[in-house]
Structure formats: C-alpha cells, structure tokens
Amino acid sequence: xxxxxxxxxxxxxxxxxxxxxxxxxxxxxxxxxxxxxxxxxxxxxxxxxxxxxxxxxxxxxxxxxxxxxxxxxxxxxxxxxxxxxxxxxxxxxxxxxxxxxxxxxxxxxxxxxxxxxxxxxxxxxxxxxxxxxxxxxxxxxxxxxxxxxxxxxxxx
Numbered sequence: 001x002x003x004x005x006x007x008x009x010x011x012x013x014x015x016x017x018x019x020x021x022x023x024x025x026x027x028x029x030x031x032x033x034x035x036x037x038x039x040x041x042x043x044x045x046x047x048x049x050x051x052x053x054x055x056x057x058x059x060x061x062x063x064x065x066x067x068x069x070x071x072x073x074x075x076x077x078x079x080x081x082x083x084x085x086x087x088x089x090x091x092x093x094x095x096x097x098x099x100x101x102x103x104x105x106x107x108x109x110x111x112x113x114x115x116x117x118x119x120x121x122x123x124x125x126x127x128x129x130x131x132x133x134x135x136x137x138x139x140x141x142x143x144x145x146x147x148x149x150x151x152x153x154x155x156x
Contacts, residue, residue: 005148009137012080013038013067017104019045021086021130022064025056036067037097037104041152042132044089044097046125054088054126061085063130068138077140081147084132094127 019036022029032053034045043065047054057063063086068079089097102108107118135150 005137009080010040012078016067016069019043019065019067021053023053023056024060027052030056035105037100039100043130044100044127046127048124049126057086061087065130075140077138079138080135081138082132082135084130086128086130089127089129097127
C-alpha cells in the first residue's frame with residue numbers, strides 16, 4: 001500500500017466512530033453498529049458477550065465490516081470495507097484497547113464521573129479486536145465505484 005493511501009485510510013478511520021460489523025451464526029447473518037477505535041492496523045470495540053453479534057463471534061470469528069458516514073450524494077461517497085477475524089481480548093491487549101478507546105471516547109476514560117447506568121454497563125462488556133486481512137478504501141471522488149484494495153497479511 002502506498003504511503004499516501006495508508007495516510008488517507010488512517011485519517012478516515014480516525015475521523016469516524018461507528019463500524020457496522022457483519023457476523024454469521026446459528027440464526028444466520030447479522031449486522032450491528034459498534035463504536036470502534038483503531039491502532040493503525042486493527043480495530044477494537046466493546047460489546048455485551050450476550051449480544052447476537054458476540055454470540056456469533058464465539059462460534060465463527062470471520063467478519064466483514066463497513067465504516068462510512070451517511071452521504072447524500074453518490075460522488076461524495078467514501079468509506080472502508082474490510083474482512084478479517086474478530087476475537088475477544090483480555091489482559092494486556094484489553095488494557096491497550098481500553099486506553100486507545102478512552103483517548104477517542106473520553107467518557108470511557110472518565111467512568112468515575114459517568115452516569116451510573118453507563119458505569120454499570122461497562123462492567124458487563126467484553127473487549128474485541130478485528131484483525132482485517134483485506135481492506136478496501138472506497139472513494140467515489142476519484143471515479144464512480146473507485147476502490148483501492150489493501151492486503152493486510154495476518155500477524156503471526
């Protein structure tokens with residue numbers, strides 16, 4: 001991937017907040033919107049382990065996701081499409097994800113001052129990582145349907 005493209009994708013991910021995560025499980029396909037943070041390679045989100053998308057992940061870790069804003073004109077459309085593996089994280093990985101998440105979403109960093117309902121909900125969530133192995137950056141300003149493919153080999 002060119003440095004310019006890498007920077008465009010990094011900026012886009014940093015400027016957006018919601019990822020629509022698609023999973024598959026015993027009840028079929030499912031999509032759920034989750035807030036995310038990225039580390040320049042992987043994306044992290046938190047969710048209830050009893051949610052349908054997390055139950056699906058426990059059985060089948062393959063996912064796809066999109067990140068985009070709600071554009072009103074086709075030539076303006078930009079976004080990210082990706083596919084990869086999702087998994088629950090704990091320990092040092094979870095601590096790192098919490099830190100990154102708190103930097104992007106300050107309410108998480110300040111849970112001591114957050115509404116009680118939010119603090120209680122945070123006690124019930126788990127942390128997850130999405131490791132993309134293929135990512136596409138969509139940019140209709142470069143031509144209708146224009147997308148750049150980015151291969152991301154899995155880390156060992």
